[in-house]
Amino acid sequence: MNIGTAARQSGLPPKTIRYYEDIGLLTADRAANGYRDYSNEDVHRLRFVQRSRSLGFSVEECRQLLSLYTDRDRASADVKAIATEKLGEIDRKIAELTGLRAMLGHLVENCYGDARPECPIIDGLSDLTSDH
Amino acid sequence: MNIGTAARQSGLPPKTIRYYEDIGLLTADRAANGYRDYSNEDVHRLRFVQRSRSLGFSVEECRQLLSLYTDRDRASADVKAIATEKLGEIDRKIAELTGLRAMLGHLVENCYGDARPECPIIDGLSDLTSDH
DNA sequence: ACTTGAGCTTCCAGCGGCTGGAACCCCTAT
DNA sequence: ATAGGGGTTCCAGCCGCTGGAAGCTCAAGT
Incomplete structure (x- = not known):
């Protein structure tokens, strides 16, 4: 073939x-x-x-x-070890993305998204520690 | 500086x-x-x-x-558009990873992980449609 | 028999987002 | 004077493909 x-x-x-x-x-x-x-x-x-x-x-x-x-x-244990390790990585990635989502979602929610220049997203990207 | x-x-x-x-x-x-x-x-x-x-x-x-x-x-709308698009991407990634996690987690759960060669993970990777 | 077009071959280059290393210059402290 | 810890440039490589060029081969149609 x-x-x-x-x-x-x-x-x-x-x-x-x-x-x-x-x-x-x-x-x-x-x-x-x-x-x-x-x-x-x-x-x-x-x-x-x-x-x-x-x-x-x-x-x-x-x-x-x-x-x-x-x-x-x-041994199936050899396979399981690799798969389990990968599972952990996936979990870590999900956790990281979930954190990002929360942070970015929070910024987006607080932005009016109109013609005015005031923008909590930009402010948040400038300084993530302050309150937006 | x-x-x-x-x-x-x-x-x-x-x-x-x-x-x-x-x-x-x-x-x-x-x-x-x-x-x-x-x-x-x-x-x-x-x-x-x-x-x-x-x-x-x-x-x-x-x-x-x-x-x-x-x-x-x-305009804050310009920023919000970019951020909202990115939020969608993040959501898609999370959904994708969650799906992967479920599938791989299922395979791992069903594997004894001992010295025997029978391994549902390998079987699952060979053919994800069948029942493991 | 000839042409066309699809599919195969190889090789080289580039994507994104850095990162390592070499070779060199500069500044400060001893 | 010298040693070190900066800085500078440029080139190469990481991963996992993907695109493109140039040239083969094969099956079908005229």
Whole structure:
């Protein structure tokens, strides 16, 4: 199967698949004409990476997960450790964004948003400690 | 005031301040010896950018906000429009992360995390549609 | 048989937002 | 005089792609 088909089936753009090969994440066979040739198993791995990426794993983490995915004898604890760590990161990001949201939301709420120059948002960005 | 002092007072690393000057976000005077020379007003602007960045505004948005900040006659509606748009982005990000958190959390919860190779996380990454 | 157009190949460059490092200059204290 | 801790420039690299150019190959239509 050519890269375009593999792309459609995995949900990854061809460019990205080539990039993954470039960085040694996933390799593919080559057909006689030099085209990359993907097996169904290759497509499974591509989908696996696509999903892992969309769940917030970095490419390096995907590399680890992929080797755990391939190693049928790995301990589930190894996988869980990576996933749990990522869960913590996601939680931290959510907390951070929630804090930002509260702060920015507060500023926006207090801004009349009319033609006048008085603007609590600008004032707030100038000095977040004071009361707006 | 030298760049190091401005850095300490604004909360931005000197490298970042030079970078901002490079991309034309904030310029500084030069002293006779060629050193950048920051006024208190410059430091205010640096802090303003630092805060805007930390609230999730892109550098380009900071450029807009900065010109609104500098323009004492601007309408607060202009500022509010940018901030409200950003608020929407933050909300979308939070929603996305919350979804990820739920999915990954579900996978992690169902994984024993022991020495056995059975692993719902790996299975889930292989095929998110099936039941784990 | 020839052309067209889609799809494949490689390689190089650039995005955003810094950050590290090299090589050099300047200022102050000892 | 010298040592250090500033400052200056410029170039390169991080991550994870993405766009584009130039050139192949293949299948379909005329």
